[in-house]
Amino acid sequence: MPEGRIVKALSGFYYVADGDRVYQCRARGLFKKKGAKVHPLVGDWVVYDVISDSEGYVMEVGERTSELVRPPIANVDQAVLVFSMAEPAFSPFLLDKFLVHTEHAGIDAVIVLSKSDIAADDDVEAVVRKYEKIGYRVIPTSTVDMRGVEALREALRDSISVFAGQSGVGKSSLINALFPGISLQTGDVSQKLGRGRHTTRHVELISLPGGGYVADTPGFSSLEFIGIDELDLAEAFRDFGELSASCKFRGCLHVSEPGCAVLAALDAGELDTERYQHYKQFREELKEYQRRNKPW
Numbered sequence: 397m398p399e400g401r402i403v404k405a406l407s408g409f410y411y412v413a414d415g416d417r418v419y420q421c422r423a424r425g426l427f428k429k430k431g432a433k434v435h436p437l438v439g440d441w442v443v444y445d446v447i448s449d450s451e452g453y454v455m456e457v458g459e460r461t462s463e464l465v466r467p468p469i470a471n472v473d474q475a476v477l478v479f480s481m482a483e484p485a486f487s488p489f490l491l492d493k494f495l496v497h498t499e500h501a502g503i504d505a506v507i508v509l510s511k512s513d514i515a516a517d518d519d520v521e522a523v524v525r526k527y528e529k530i531g532y533r534v535i536p537t538s539t540v541d542m543r544g545v546e547a548l549r550e551a552l553r554d555s556i557s558v559f560a561g562q563s564g565v566g567k568s569s570l571i572n573a574l575f576p577g578i579s580l581q582t583g584d585v586s587q588k589l590g591r592g593r594h595t596t597r598h599v600e601l602i603s604l605p606g607g608g609y610v611a612d613t614p615g616f617s618s619l620e621f622i623g624i625d626e627l628d629l630a631e632a633f634r635d636f637g638e639l640s641a642s643c644k645f646r647g648c649l650h651v652s653e654p655g656c657a658v659l660a661a662l663d664a665g666e667l668d669t670e671r672y673q674h675y676k677q678f679r680e681e682l683k684e685y686q687r688r689n690k691p692w
Contacts, residue, residue, distance in 0.1 A: 397443050397444065397445050397446075397455060398414055398443070398444060398446065399414070399441060399442065399443050399444070399458075400412040400413050400414035400419070400441075400442060400444060401413050401414075401439065401440065401441055401442070401601070402436055402437065402438050402439065402440045402442060402454075402601075403418065403438065403600065403601040403603070403609070404438060404598070404599070404600040404601065405436070405437070405438050405468075405598070405599060406598050406600075408422065409421065409422065410422070410423060410436050410442075410454050412442060412444050412452065412454065413601075413603070414444075418450075419444060419446065419450060419451060419452040420450060420451050420452075421444055421451065421452045421453055421454045422453055422454070423435070423436055423453070423454045424445070424453040424454060424455050434457060436454050436457050437460075437463065437468050437469055437470040438468065438469045438470070438599045438600065438601060438611070439469045439470040439471040439472060439556055439601065439611075440457050440458060440460065440470045440471065441457075441458035441471070442454045442455070442456060442457055442458060443455045443456035443458075461473075462501060462502055462503050463501075464501055464503075464558070465622065465623075467558070467599050467611070468599060469558065469599055469611055471556055472501075472503050472556050472557070472558050472611070473503070473504070473555035473556050473557065474503060474504045474505065474506055474551075474555055474556075474557050474558075475494070475498045475503050475504070475505045475506070475557070475558050475559075475560055476505075476506050476508055476548075476551075476552070476557050476558065476559045476560070476561075477491060477494050477495070477498070477505050477506070477507050477508065477560055477561045478508045478510050478559060478560070478561035478562070478565050478566070478567045478570060479491050479507065479508070479509060479510070479561050479562050479565060480509070480510045480511045480562060480564075480565040480566070481509050481510070481511050481512050481514070481515035481519060481520055481523070481536075482511050482514045482515050483511060483514070483564075484562055484563075484564055484565070486509070486515075486519075486523065487562060488523075488670060488671075488674070489674055489677070490562060491507070491561075492671060492674040492675075492678075493619050493674075493678065494560060494561065494619070495532075495632070495634075496621075496624075496629065496632040496633070496678060497619065497632075499631070499632040499633075499634060500623075500624055500628055500632050503558075505532055506532070506533045506534075506535065506548075506551055506557075507527055507532050507533065507534045507535070508534075508535050508536075508537055508544070508548060508561075508570070509523060509524070509534065509535070509536040509537060509544075510537050510538070510539075510565050510566050510567075510570060511538060511565070511566065512536035512537060512538050512543060512544070513538035513540045513541050513543065520536050524536065526668060529635075530634050530635045530668075530671075531634050531635075532634075533551070535547050535548050535551065537570060539566065539569055539570060539573040542573070545573055545574055548570075548574060549574050549575075552574070552604060552608050552610065553604070553606055553607055553608050554607040554608045555608050555609075556601065556608065556609045556611065557608065557609070557610050557611065558610075558611045559571065559610065559611070568612075571602075571610060575604060575605060578602055578604075578610075599611060599612070600612045620681075620685055621678070621681060621682045621685050622685075624682065625682075626649055626679065626682065627647055627649065629675070629678055629679060629682055630648075630649050630650055630675075633671065633675055635667060635668065635671060636650060636658050636675075639657040639658045639661050639667075640657065640658060641657075642657035643655060643656050643657045643658065644656065649679075650675070651676075651679070
């Protein structure tokens with residue numbers, strides 16, 4: 397039987413792309429993987445059975461390299477986190493929270509700074525330096541003067557990319573500037589609420605000229621720490637990574653433990669203080685989430 401990739405899921409149908417053709421498929425029963433029931437996701441490689449020129453059944457789901465819950469999508473290579481430098485103002489707290497989720501999911505992140513043309517060059521450069529030092533790629537962009545557009549276009553090539561980030565930053569508009577002719581829904585910033593209106597309703601992979609896909613999706617619709625424990629949170633901070641190997645205790649959470657290499661680096665001014673404060677705030681959010689969802 398032929399193989400293809402699910403590029404859209406809608407109303408119980410899975411749209412499987414195989415070369416230039418797309419088949420509308422139903423799932424044939426339940427699927428099992430490592431003892432657990434799984435359902436096909438957008439991004440899955442699947443084996444399907446053709447029953448007509450345009451229809452078929454999904455018969456088998458292939459192994460996944462990554463899996464997201466919100467949005468439900470598999471085999472994502474990278475998350476493109478779009479944060480504006482103005483209107484709305486850049487939020488390092490929210491960016492760090494997104495980075496926790498991408499790290500926990502095992503997905504690399506590319507940080508895109510939109511509306512860089514209306515921000516001070518020094519402010520843009522400070523954000524670039526901060527996150528490049530941690531190990532992330534940062535691309536300042538503008539749909540006005542088209543800065544960074546070619547660099548981002550190249551970063552998307554031959555990958556499955558999910559766009560996410562602040563509301564109202566122009567994620568869909570940026571994609572439209574990158575690839576004219578690809579129409580994604582866009583939402584304007586609500587002046588009253590200071591955030592964009594949600595406009596994208598389902599997950600779909602848009603094929604890109606030159607190779608690769610972009611997911612037309614609301615991005616991470618939930619930023620609660622679902623399925624994350626305290627150690628997961630600590631390990632999701634890339635700047636703690638190499639240091640934590642030198643901590644006195646295995647499983648160190650970098651809060652008050654003696655012999656903590658992360659705290660020593662913080663005291664020495666070698667770690668970003670704001671990032672560490674965000675880590676402590678996320679710990680409190682995680683504890684609150686666990687209290688609210690404690691099984692009785």
